[in-house]
Amino acid sequence: MENYMLLDMGLGGLxxxxxxxxxxxxxxxxxCLLAKSIGVIRRELKxxxxxxDPGNDSDHDxxxx
Amino acid sequence: MGNxxxxxxxxxxxxxxxxxxxxxxxxxxxYPLMLSGAIALIYDFFAFLPQGLIGDFIIRHKKLxxxxxxxxxxxxxxxxxxxxVKLLHIFGYVLLAVGNAxxxxxxxxxxxxDSEGHIFPPxxxxxxxxxxxxxxxxxxVCQASPLxxxxxxxxxxxxxxxxxxxxxxxxxxxFECIPKNISPAWILLIAFIVTTVRSFIGYxxxxxxxxxxxxxxxxxxxxxxxxxxxxxxxxxIGARKTAAIGTLAAVPFLLFGDRVMVVSCIGVFFFxxxxxxxxxxxxxxxxxNPGMAFGITTAALFLGLLPVFFVRFGFxxxxxxxxxxxxxxxxLLRISLAEAKxxxx
Numbered sequence: 001m002e003n004y005m006l007l008d009m010g011l012g013g014l015x016x017x018x019x020x021x022x023x024x025x026x027x028x029x030x031x032c033l034l035a036k037s038i039g040v041i042r043r044e045l046k047x048x049x050x051x052x053d054p055g056n057d058s059d060h061d062x063x064x065x
Numbered sequence: 066m067g068n069x070x071x072x073x074x075x076x077x078x079x080x081x082x083x084x085x086x087x088x089x090x091x092x093x094x095x096y097p098l099m100l101s102g103a104i105a106l107i108y109d110f111f112a113f114l115p116q117g118l119i120g121d122f123i124i125r126h127k128k129l130x131x132x133x134x135x136x137x138x139x140x141x142x143x144x145x146x147x148x149x150v151k152l153l154h155i156f157g158y159v160l161l162a163v164g165n166a167x168x169x170x171x172x173x174x175x176x177x178x179d180s181e182g183h184i185f186p187p188x189x190x191x192x193x194x195x196x197x198x199x200x201x202x203x204x205x206v207c208q209a210s211p212l213x214x215x216x217x218x219x220x221x222x223x224x225x226x227x228x229x230x231x232x233x234x235x236x237x238x239x240f241e242c243i244p245k246n247i248s249p250a251w252i253l254l255i256a257f258i259v260t261t262v263r264s265f266i267g268y269x270x271x272x273x274x275x276x277x278x279x280x281x282x283x284x285x286x287x288x289x290x291x292x293x294x295x296x297x298x299x300x301x302i303g304a305r306k307t308a309a310i311g312t313l314a315a316v317p318f319l320l321f322g323d324r325v326m327v328v329s330c331i332g333v334f335f336f337x338x339x340x341x342x343x344x345x346x347x348x349x350x351x352x353x354n355p356g357m358a359f360g361i362t363t364a365a366l367f368l369g370l371l372p373v374f375f376v377r378f379g380f381x382x383x384x385x386x387x388x389x390x391x392x393x394x395x396x397l398l399r400i401s402l403a404e405a406k407x408x409x410x
Contacts, residue, residue: 048352
């Protein structure tokens with residue numbers, strides 16, 4: 001591994017810890033983004049069911065793909 | 066389909082091409098190997114995952130100059146990426162990825178807003194990325210001068226700002242390609258799964274014929290054309306039939322085209338056609354939030370490419386995966402897409 005020099009300097013452990021923390025931060029960020037996205041999707045699905053904005057319904061061009 | 070919808074699609078085709086040209090130049094100028102390392106993973110993480118939330122924010126707060134913000138972030142990212150301090154590269158790539166994500170969402174929302182219920186304009190927007198990617202990648206690997214980025218950045222800004230009214234529309238056309246007897250949540254989940262597996266398949270396609278630069282250009286040209294034509298065909302013959310072509314018809318060409326370029330490219334062409342279908346499915350559910358609809362597909366794309374960073378399979382395993390995942394995609398799309406209604410041009 002390229003951190004042999006770092007190990008000789010006594011910094012190898014620090015790099016490993018920093019790398020590990022970065023991975024954990026990465027994962028937590030991903031989980032937060034996922035949770036927030038699911039929250040937005042649920043909100044939108046509820047709005048669709050409730051027909052929360054009747055103004056939009058008169059504007060759309062209903063077409064089928 | 067009106068002229069405006071096509072015009073917005075064409076504008077954002079070029080915006081997307083410029084954005085990917087800039088991004089892939091900056092990714093490859095320092096790190097020429099495909100998919101190597103934490104840099105690519107970090108970039109893809111910030112470019113793909115937050116798009117839904119960014120799009121949702123754009124829809125709910127229309128006054129900010131998102132187009133300019135996105136282009137500025139990409140411009141600013143050049144400085145840390147060009148520095149000799151490698152840690153700053155990571156910061157630069159995060160800025161680049163977020164700028165990319167913002168412009169992607171601008172393109173998705175603007176093209177949907179002007180689409181009149183057709184999926185072709187958004188498909189045209191997405192297709193632009195393939196062309197820009199291969200151009201930027203080539204310029205980066207060849208270590209072209211970074212001054213060359215001025216042109217795509219200016220073009221991206223001018224074109225995206227010229228379509229700013231489209232991004233800020235108050236309502237969006239409805240897409241209705243899904244049956245009414247399936248829960249919307251299931252439709253979103255199916256679209257997510259299909260996009261994920263097809264993202265993974267994209268990296269499993271055997272292309273040992275791809276050795277020359279012109280072949281790479283041709284491959285990405287075919288990919289982009291397939292994406293655009295998939296949207297065009299979905300509008301004409303329906304999403305269900307287009308999905309059948311994109312999933313089943315592609316399989317033999319993908320499998321037997323490992324050493325034969327023409328065969329492989331036919332497969333890639335068919336394969337790319339399905340891209341717009343899953344987006345249309347999400348739009349059919351999230352009628353008032355095309356930003357989140359697009360974000361679901363990009364999150365799925367990221368999840369699909371994630372395994373490729375950690376594991377690579379041999380030809381035989383890839384072939385099995387292509388067949389199995391294509392069949393799964395076909396079945397899922399068949400049950401989740403409605404019968405086509407013929408429509409006028």
